[in-house]
Structures are given as C-alpha cells and as structure tokens.
Amino acid sequence: MKYLTCSFALPVLTAALIVFTGAGCGRDEVKVYHVDTNETVNPTPPPLAASGAMPGTMPDGMLAPDNSGLPPLKYTLPAGWKEKELTQMRVASFSVSENGKQADVSVIPMSGMAGGNLANVNRWRGQVGLQPLDEAGVQKTAEKVSVAGLDSDLFDISGTVPGSGEAERILATVLLREDTSWFFKMTGDSELVEKNKPAFLAFLKSVAFGGPATPSTMDLSQLPPSHPPIGGTGLGTQNTLVPNANTAVAGGLNSGAGDKPTWTVPAGWQEGQLAQFLIAKYVISGAEGATAAVNVSSLNGDGGGLLPNVNRWRAQLGLAPAAEAELANLPTIEASGTKATLIEFSGTDARAGKPARLVGAVLPLGGQTWFYKLMGDPTLVTQQKEALVKFVQSAKYPDAH
Secondary structure (H helix, E strand, C coil): CEEECCCCCCCCEEEEEEEEECCCCCCCEEEEEEEEEEEECCCCCCCCCCHHHCCCCCCCCCCCCCHHHCCCEEECECCCCEECCCCCCCCEEEEEEECCEEEEEEEEEEECCCCHHHHHHHHHHHHCCCCCCCHHHHHHCEEEEEECCEEEEEEEEEEECCCCCCEEEEEEEEEEECCEEEEEEEEEEHHHHHHCHHHHHHHHHHCEECCCCCCCCCCHHHCCCCCCCCCCCCCCEECCCCCCCCCEEECCEECCCCCCCEEECCCCEEECCCCCCCCEEEEEECHHHCEEEEEEEEEECCCCCHHHHHHHHHHHCCCCCCCHHHHHHCCEEEECCEEEEEEEEEEECCCCCCEEEEEEEEEEECCEEEEEEEEECHHHHHHHHHHHHHHHHHCECCCCC
C-alpha cells in the first residue's frame, strides 16, 4: 500500500522511502512511504489559491481546503499509472498514457456532501457534451463499487469534448466518509479509459484510510486580509474548547478575538478531539457503555444545499436518499433570531454496523450555514435531543446580522 499524507498548505516532513516493485511483468507497483518525524525540511509550500483559482469542475461555493487534518490515504498503484505533481485540491494524481492517448486520475476530498450525485453527475455529463438527467435517471446509471471497503456509486459517462469532438470518457465516484466527500475520477480518451476501467476499480478497492493525521499548525494570521477562508469554513485559527457543563464557552475556529461563537454546554457533554472541518465536538456517555457524539461545523453560503446534506447524514445511517418534497415536512426551531431546520431519523451506523439515531439542526445565518449533528446510541440520542436543541439555541454569533 502507498501511504499519502494530505498536507499541501504546510511544510512537509521528509520521508524515508522504501519501494517494493513486484517482479515479473504485469504486477501492480506497491510503494510504502515511512515518515521520519525527527528530520524536517522546509520546502517552499505551493501558493494558496483564492476561491476563484479553484478548478471550475468543482461544485460551486466550495473553497480550496487545508487537507492536513485528513487521514493518510493508502492505495495500490496499478501497473502503468504514473504519479503526477499534486495540486492544492488533489491528494493523489496520476496519468495514464498509451499510443499517444492520455487519461488523468485524481483524488480530491471536499467538505460535506459537495453537491450530491445529481449535481456532480450532471456536471460531469456537461464536460462530455451530454444533457443533464433527473434524479431517477442518475440513479439508473449508477454501478455499485467498493471503495475502502464501503459501497459507493460509480458513474461511467461517455461523450465528446465540446469544441474538439474527440471521444472522451469519465469514470467517477464520490465516497461519503464521516463529514468528507472523496472524489475519485478518471477522465480521458474513451478507449483508454475503457481499457483501464478494471484497473480503476481495483484501485478503488485497494484504497484505505490510516489514522487521523496531525492537525494543521499553519498560522492563518499570516494570510493577507483578502484571502478566502481555508477548509470550507468561514473561520480561521483553532482555539481550545472548555468543557465545563452549563457554562458559556468560546468555541472552535475564529478569525479574530471578537469573532468567536459561544455555546452553553449541557451537563455530561465532554470535549472530544477535533477532526478536519469540525469547529466543535462533544462526546456523551450513557448507561451500559452507550455513547453519542455532537459535531458542529460551518460552511459558506448554503453549504451545498439542505437536501444534499440531509442525504449525506442519511447515508451515514444506511438510509436511502430523501426527495426534495420531503423537506417541506421537516420541523424547525427558533435559534439566533431565525429558524433552524430540525432533522431526525434512525438507521444503522455505516461505520460501526450498529443501530444508531441522528438528530441534527441546520442553521443558515450571516452568510454561513451551521451544522449541528448528534449521532450515536438510539436511546441516548433520544434522551439528549432536548439538550441539543437548547445547545443550538444558546449559541451566539458576534458577526451575525
């Protein structure tokens, strides 16, 4: 397996490289990189891109993330695939060529649902000159594949390049893992992509995620004032959360001393370890070892839309996507002078394989969308629902207007 630590906006650690190349013709090439934390170098980091520099093929409204907190990506490199220089968006990048024909393979993590299958598939269809499909049409074209041991939908899209008329093909899937969408995509000459489809499927199956990477230590205060937020949030430098029960605490990421939101933390909630894209995390313990967790995150604008995010949460519990019409029946709660949509459903935790319940609140406020998610043991989550509502309602956002 090849280990790739996602960190582009930071100086990187030197690696002691061990390369194992399978003997004999046709074997996959397997590389292992071991990071030696005792030796460091300071190469010039790639320039941080403003939102306008983000590739046009990414969903609208998504900012270039700082991926340093994401888990290391492991995979087996298929024979004939060549590594390419990484860009700010990519955590893995490869080229495939044969007889003058070219194909490109990319892996890009994005916060949240990042548009959903309907928007993403129609975006890819547009890249090869095809008309958009409705939700039912998109689902009919999906092939079930395994990515890192999880089920995902693969879309095989053939068409022509607008302008040149050359035949082009796209293989793409989006793996929803925790609060991140992982885009795996191969695009290029139609015949070459078709020939490499088995290799692409094997690559997807070989993917694995290591333990959490070391959180970013980048000093965002060194960015120019006009630089867009990093990580898809509207906030900046990380602060420590104080887990005192029933006390108002400053939380999460902020771009200045006066910009920190505050919450009243319910009794029994303990501060948890922050992961990429999270502003706050709390862990709750119940009877007989029952546990639940509360995650708080924020995205610019509408955060990709209510329906994609509802369906992202539904996917985490193994539930089928909801339809747009079902959103009209969702209840709301008063919070910060506006309304937050309350979401609640039960299913099976896709990661743990155990029954679970989720209660979430989605709050649009001040040009951002705030996501509060309580998920875990069904009985414990039911007991903590009122506490979550009060937690959301207790929040104060200094910049909200």
